[in-house]
Amino acid sequence: MKVQANSIEEYLAAIPEERKPHMEQLHRTILDNLPEGFKPALSYGMIGYVVPHSLYPDGYHCDPKLPLPFMSIASQKNFIALYHMGIYSDPELLEWFKAEYPKYVKTKLDMGKSCIRFKKPETIPYELIAQLSSKMTPQHWIDRYESVVKS
Numbered sequence: 429m430k431v432q433a434n435s436i437e438e439y440l441a442a443i444p445e446e447r448k449p450h451m452e453q454l455h456r457t458i459l460d461n462l463p464e465g466f467k468p469a470l471s472y473g474m475i476g477y478v479v480p481h482s483l484y485p486d487g488y489h490c491d492p493k494l495p496l497p498f499m500s501i502a503s504q505k506n507f508i509a510l511y512h513m514g515i516y517s518d519p520e521l522l523e524w525f526k527a528e529y530p531k532y533v534k535t536k537l538d539m540g541k542s543c544i545r546f547k548k549p550e551t552i553p554y555e556l557i558a559q560l561s562s563k564m565t566p567q568h569w570i571d572r573y574e575s576v577v578k579s
Contacts, residue, residue, distance in 0.1 A: 434470070440455070451475075451508060463564070478498055484566070498512075518572060521560075532556045534551075
């Protein structure tokens with residue numbers, strides 16, 4: 429399910445009514461807990477949280493005109509998705525998240541490389557997402573990103 433939007437507000441307005449409260453709370457949770465420097469933006473058709481060009485002028489290596497993506501949330505056809513590039517790139521952060529998840533949610537973790545899928549939005553562990561959001565600063569993310577891209 430691709431949401432056609434030109435802003436975060438339009439994105440949130442365009443998703444199905446039953447998902448709006450969950451997506452809005454997820455967005456607020458991330459905004460309230462991301463370290464200073466990350467900026468919300470529509471990124472790759474999703475609500476994204478990026479390192480702006482003012483902090484990382486090189487931008488995203490796939491398209492340097494775009495800011496460096498870090499996190500995103502999306503209303504997909506069958507689930508709400510949270511994408512976190514830090515989990516994908518940092519094995520310690522991934523292990524921390526996998527260990528913490530069962531303390532907040534009784535169902536099995538449904539996860540790809542950087543994608544966490546919530547098929548039942550009422551099970552989104554906002555407190556855990558708040559902690560995850562706060563774990564990596566923009567500079568930490570830039571350092572990890574460059575260690576992979578520039579190697």
